[in-house]
Amino acid sequence: MASAIEQFASNVNMGVFSKATELKQRLWFTLIALLVYRVGTHIPMPGIDPHVWGDIFAQKQGGVLDMFNMFSGGALQRMSIFALNIMPYISASIIMQLMTSMNSQLEAMKKEGEAGRKRLNQYTRYGTIILATVQAYGLAVGLESMQSSVGSAVINAGLYFRITTVITIVGGTMFLMWLGEQITTRGVGNGTSLIIFAGIVAGIPSAIGKTLTMGQTGAIATPIIFLLLFMVVGVVAFIVYMERAQRRIVVQYPKRMVGNRMMGGEASHMPLKLNTSGVIPPIFASSLLLLPTTLIGFSGGNGNSWVDTMANYLRHGQPVYMGLYAFLIIFFTFFYTAIVFNPDETADNLRKYGGFVPGIRPGKATGDYLDYVLTRITVVGAAYLVFICMLPEFLISKFNIPFYFGGTSLLITVSVMMDTVAQIQSHLLAHQYEGLIKKTKLKGARK
Helix, strand or coil: CHHHHHHHHHHCCCCCCCCCHHHHHHHHHHHHHHHHHHHHCCCECCCECHHHHHHHHHHCCCCHHHHHHHHCCCHHHHCECCCCCCHHHHHHHHHHHHHHHHCHHHHHHHCCCHHHHHHHHHHHHHHHHHHHHHHHHHHHHHHHCCEECCEECECCCCHHHHHHHHHHHHHHHHHHHHHHHHHHHHCCCCHHHHHHHHHHHHCHHHHHHHHHHHHHHCCCCHHHHHHHHHHHHHHHHHHHHHHHCEEEEEEECCEEEECCEEEECCEEEEEEECCCCCCHHHHHHHHHHHHHHHHHHHHCCCCCCHHHHHHHHCCCCCHHHHHHHHHHHHHHHHHHHHHHCCHHHHHHHHHHCCCECCCCCCCHHHHHHHHHHHHHHHHHHHHHHHHHHHHHHHHHHHHCCCCCCCHHHHHHHHHHHHHHHHHHHHHHHHHHHHHHHHHHHHHHHHC
């Protein structure tokens, strides 16, 4: 299928990219692959009554289902073959990353280069199959127990339905994992991120429509809508600025004699991103906080138990929820940053290649210095994530705006767009260098 998409992309002519044939093919491959994904989100899973499930989903909104439905582009709400989207693959990747930092054998495999990376990717795929199978079976069992006023969500419950659901859901997840890898290899940008990006962007038109409808009916004042528009532009600009922000550590390399020539002596920079953890902390924090509310919603309550009291405290806009949300974001920001960046390992690599930070001893002192700098900028990064993720909570609680503005969705959208644009620019730059090299060779041949 990938070759068919690539063949179709190569046959389409785009005037804007007529001089960059490879980039044109990559862009068309990416667009067609995302179109295939969007079509798949509308293919229903067999054995489900869509009307009953739509009624049940509307009753269970407000928990972790909303977040997963946002990431899946509405596939969970429609209970399509891509209901789990690519989330099992992302979970398996994060688990593998955590295990690599804790297990010496996996860490040694990571340092083996391309061969080690391929083996780790294979383990991640196996983990994806296991997670998707467990989640699909749990989803099948949960669907069998769901009923609304008009009937059961499952038409014919039983072992056959469970097997069919597991095969369908796991197959859809593995197809999306393969599609994401194809986009990464033959398209533009990170395939996994682009699939999530497409799912989030697909829900923006309906959210804007709901907001405008509320403005027409008077539920939201017109000045609030204009204020929201300016706020969106300002927050997007702020996210772009913060995601590009970095602390540059000066690294000096000593001079050395190579043959009869003096080499080295130049200074370079080691960039430390302000937000090293990316969007992982908001995702983890949201999942942990919304999971109890979702389980309580599915199990039901009598309205007087301590379970219902806890559920009320953990609802959107409540002070307890917002306080725990901010705390978990800060905790996971520091935790995941410590997993991703190892100051001692970085210091050892600098010493192996002869690099040093001016004024700092190589080795442990350099590692302590890097850890000190990273801790300080992570404090700013955690505060930035808390601000972005708490902003929609205030908007929802104060103005009752149906559009989940900010938070994880906006962070993912802006980050993926920045990464995709950067990759397009790198392809264009490589094409320009190619053209310069060809011109130089032609001039040399004429002489």
